[in-house]
Amino acid sequence: MTRASTIGRFVWSAILILSFTFPLHAQPAASFEEAVAALKDGDFEAKAEAAQLLSNIDHPRTDLVLRAFLEGRLQKRRSDDLVVFADKIDGSFQLEDAANGETLGTVNRRGVRKLAVNNQLRAFLRELIARRGLTAENPIQRLASVEAMFGGVDASSAKLLEDALGEESDEAVRLAIENALALHQLRSGSDEEKRSAIAKLTGSVHPAVRGGLSAIRDDESLNDSLRASAGSAIVAIEERLELYGAVEVVFFGLSLGSVLVLAAIGLAITFGVMGVINMAHGELIMLGAYTTYVIQLLMPDAIGISIFIAIPAAFLVSGLVGIGIERSVIRFLYGRPLETLLATFGISLVLQQMVRSIFSPLNRSVSAPEWMSGSFEIVAGLSFTYNRMVIFVFSLLVFSAIWLVLQRTRLGLEVRAVAQNRNMARALGVRSAWVDSLTFGFGSGIAGVAGVALSQLTNVGPNLGQSYIVDCFMVVVFGGVGNIWGTLVGGLSLGVANKFLEPFAGAVVAKILILVFIILFIQKRPSGLFPQKGRAAEN
Amino acid sequence: MSLLMRSGLFTGDVGGKMLIGILAVAAVVVPACNLLAPPDSTFYLSTYTVTLLGKYLCFALLALALDLVWGYCGILSLGHGAFFTLGGYAMGMYLMRQIGSRGVYGNPDLPDFMVFLDWDTLPWYWLGFDQFWFAALMVVAVPGSLAFVFGWLAFRSRVTGVYLSIMTQALTYALMLAFFRNELGFGGNNGLTDFKEILDFDLQADTTRCALFALSAATLGMAYLACRGVVNSKLGKIVVAIRDAESRARFIGYRVEFYKLWIFTFSAILAGIAGALYVPQVGIINPSEFQPLNSIENVIWVAVGGRGTLYGAALGAVLVNYAKTTFTEIMPEVWLFALGGLFVFVTVFLPKGVVGLLSRRNSDGS
Numbered sequence: 070m071t072r073a074s075t076i077g078r079f080v081w082s083a084i085l086i087l088s089f090t091f092p093l094h095a096q097p098a099a100s101f102e103e104a105v106a107a108l109k110d111g112d113f114e115a116k117a118e119a120a121q122l123l124s125n126i127d128h129p130r131t132d133l134v135l136r137a138f139l140e141g142r143l144q145k146r147r148s149d150d151l152v153v154f155a156d157k158i159d160g161s162f163q164l165e166d167a168a169n170g171e172t173l174g175t176v177n178r179r180g181v182r183k184l185a186v187n188n189q190l191r192a193f194l195r196e197l198i199a200r201r202g203l204t205a206e207n208p209i210q211r212l213a214s215v216e217a218m219f220g221g222v223d224a225s226s227a228k229l230l231e232d233a234l235g236e237e238s239d240e241a242v243r244l245a246i247e248n249a250l251a252l253h254q255l256r257s258g259s260d261e262e263k264r265s266a267i268a269k270l271t272g273s274v275h276p277a278v279r280g281g282l283s284a285i286r287d288d289e290s291l292n293d294s295l296r297a298s299a300g301s302a303i304v305a306i307e308e309r310l311e312l313y314g315a316v317e318v319v320f321f322g323l324s325l326g327s328v329l330v331l332a333a334i335g336l337a338i339t340f341g342v343m344g345v346i347n348m349a350h351g352e353l354i355m356l357g358a359y360t361t362y363v364i365q366l367l368m369p370d371a372i373g374i375s376i377f378i379a380i381p382a383a384f385l386v387s388g389l390v391g392i393g394i395e396r397s398v399i400r401f402l403y404g405r406p407l408e409t410l411l412a413t414f415g416i417s418l419v420l421q422q423m424v425r426s427i428f429s430p431l432n433r434s435v436s437a438p439e440w441m442s443g444s445f446e447i448v449a450g451l452s453f454t455y456n457r458m459v460i461f462v463f464s465l466l467v468f469s470a471i472w473l474v475l476q477r478t479r480l481g482l483e484v485r486a487v488a489q490n491r492n493m494a495r496a497l498g499v500r501s502a503w504v505d506s507l508t509f510g511f512g513s514g515i516a517g518v519a520g521v522a523l524s525q526l527t528n529v530g531p532n533l534g535q536s537y538i539v540d541c542f543m544v545v546v547f548g549g550v551g552n553i554w555g556t557l558v559g560g561l562s563l564g565v566a567n568k569f570l571e572p573f574a575g576a577v578v579a580k581i582l583i584l585v586f587i588i589l590f591i592q593k594r595p596s597g598l599f600p601q602k603g604r605a606a607e608n
Numbered sequence: 609m610s611l612l613m614r615s616g617l618f619t620g621d622v623g624g625k626m627l628i629g630i631l632a633v634a635a636v637v638v639p640a641c642n643l644l645a646p647p648d649s650t651f652y653l654s655t656y657t658v659t660l661l662g663k664y665l666c667f668a669l670l671a672l673a674l675d676l677v678w679g680y681c682g683i684l685s686l687g688h689g690a691f692f693t694l695g696g697y698a699m700g701m702y703l704m705r706q707i708g709s710r711g712v713y714g715n716p717d718l719p720d721f722m723v724f725l726d727w728d729t730l731p732w733y734w735l736g737f738d739q740f741w742f743a744a745l746m747v748v749a750v751p752g753s754l755a756f757v758f759g760w761l762a763f764r765s766r767v768t769g770v771y772l773s774i775m776t777q778a779l780t781y782a783l784m785l786a787f788f789r790n791e792l793g794f795g796g797n798n799g800l801t802d803f804k805e806i807l808d809f810d811l812q813a814d815t816t817r818c819a820l821f822a823l824s825a826a827t828l829g830m831a832y833l834a835c836r837g838v839v840n841s842k843l844g845k846i847v848v849a850i851r852d853a854e855s856r857a858r859f860i861g862y863r864v865e866f867y868k869l870w871i872f873t874f875s876a877i878l879a880g881i882a883g884a885l886y887v888p889q890v891g892i893i894n895p896s897e898f899q900p901l902n903s904i905e906n907v908i909w910v911a912v913g914g915r916g917t918l919y920g921a922a923l924g925a926v927l928v929n930y931a932k933t934t935f936t937e938i939m940p941e942v943w944l945f946a947l948g949g950l951f952v953f954v955t956v957f958l959p960k961g962v963v964g965l966l967s968r969r970n971s972d973g974s
Contacts, residue, residue: 346770401956406770407684408955411911414904415951422944539781539900542774577785584782588775592761595771 208239222253274450326564327464333544337556338512349417351534357383357520373438383517391513432528549597623919635825639818665824666886671925673878679916682851687776689903691751695880700800702743755876763865784898799894914961
């Protein structure tokens, strides 16, 4: 309280002084631009008063300006005393008009002068920002503001929080405020308050809570039962963190695995069902990713919808290119798998270079639609990003669609018949050449759809396909050729295994270990996890 | 030479005779044109050209090794670049140790990149590489034993065809990832470079370059004779039988996996030697040599030249690499189109390669 009243007095005296020296600025209800301009004048007290005025004005840039002031980014341009944001880049300053965000080019070090801030003013600014945050319209903003204060609550901000708690209606924000206050009591309250704070905080996984609790546990001046309960609260928190960590690793693993499945499932059809080694599979994925990019270019105002158009478009583009490849090259090479491998590799080089010539060798970035950004918080401290969740669900959908096509349609029946016994199928009237083309086109189209998903995770470039081709083959071979269930299980388990190894071994070594594991696994079980049952002899 | 001719090794092998003849002439003429001809004469070959030709010969040796397993045993290895690069690294380690205290940091005991990484002792696997004989042994032993272990595992469990191809590709990919790591102690990204001398001869000197060229030509010639010997032997016949009908060869009673293992290991050793000759000529070895693309390019050399002929593989390596040098100099963006087109064209229209085309011409004419 003492501090708050000091600041109150400080502001009051500031107003008094200002009203004599700068009568214009002392007028309340000044416009936003005037309030910003006022920040540059006078001593610290005058600035505090100006900041107070500014914080009362509801303007989209108010918080930005206050925060920049706090961080020391707020400077004034020497030439015309304009208040600007100045960011140092390579020795010169890049300027932005503080009032309207207009970029003003760069000046050298001498072209601007920093608006000085002292510690007292900083504390005052922090409080202004916190107060604005706690009274914001949007509960997400209020929550963020509590989060920002969480570990650093002091007497004055505790007062602020208590006031805010009285008026808060959102459950999540209330909980956050209560936790923040409990943490404050844990630090500075009486023993009794400390005890109830420990009980309150036992479920929280915020890092600051752990710090506060371990301070109690290690403080020998406190009584033993209090310290013991702090200790057991820490153990509970650590157990929970460990559990969250494991859940997170599984989620990341499944997410990586779903990407692998998505990338490899098209290959599982062409390689597994048709026995064709398509080294250009990665490039078909790349084409799908570039299709997404082009569609976004065509409809820049509707990024959110463009992705739904991109999925069928990528399927068509890659599928047609795939049918083209089958008709023009692979058709002549059936029964010669090694030659097919080489020819399709040649095609992959041509496709890569084509993309390089058309779109330049540089990576293109595809922007993610709004609804896929952000993350979903399951409980405090454990959240999954939406884009990974979407891709996981998407890969399951694609998998089910493929399964339905193969099991429930006429085409699927013919594909399976040709895969099992080509001659018998032909004798029964299946046009095998036609089935081959369509199967290859289908597998290629799925690769294109995978490309749409990958474009959301990585940059789109000519080498996108190359970096996935080895992984795709590993997944198919590991799962068992000719079996799309094998691809699903294989891909997901490789993804999870990779993510479990990463913390111990690092990303690259984890990948090497997985490769070595698959190489050894194939020696043990040459037909993969789920071998195809059949009586066909090798030769 | 005449002894060789009479030994029956060359019966019916016109291409082989021509290859040995060309190599013998080149080994003498190319260095002479560089060292003896005055720089303004039409016969003068620059040191750059000599080195470039030497590089082609190393690639030809690699192609020869690959043709032995692919053309004669039906094992399409997409990982021969790995054996080549491992041989190169073994030689590079020796050359690195020869730098001694002349590196940028002037440390007599450690190569520059280790000083840079703050290592204070030489890792155990670098011990011995200051001796040429040891490095030469490793050039053979490292690729050989990797091929032996890999082949022993793969052939015993009857991993064949495209599966084996994909596994070899995974092998070279894993090695590439591993060698890119600084912690492995082979210079990470940058690999090994800045070499000074080999066996106390200055690597920049024209005479050393010419000697390396002649040595590459001689090695290629000897390797050709060795491969021809293997192919003509009883073992060679069995290997061809395995290529054409593996199960039948097994049912007759041959231990297919032993023959495959033998020929695979021998081929990997040849690839390693090719790498070891390559490194002192180009002056650098780095992990990008492991990339799967390189290994697949090796395969296309063999396919262009004509698989299952040995000399065709050597011819293909030189032709494709000459085309690559020319294309990447005049119009680099066209090279991948050309290479890709070459893959498709050769596999669809020229299954026997250039050599097959020539011999068909010959038989048509006669």
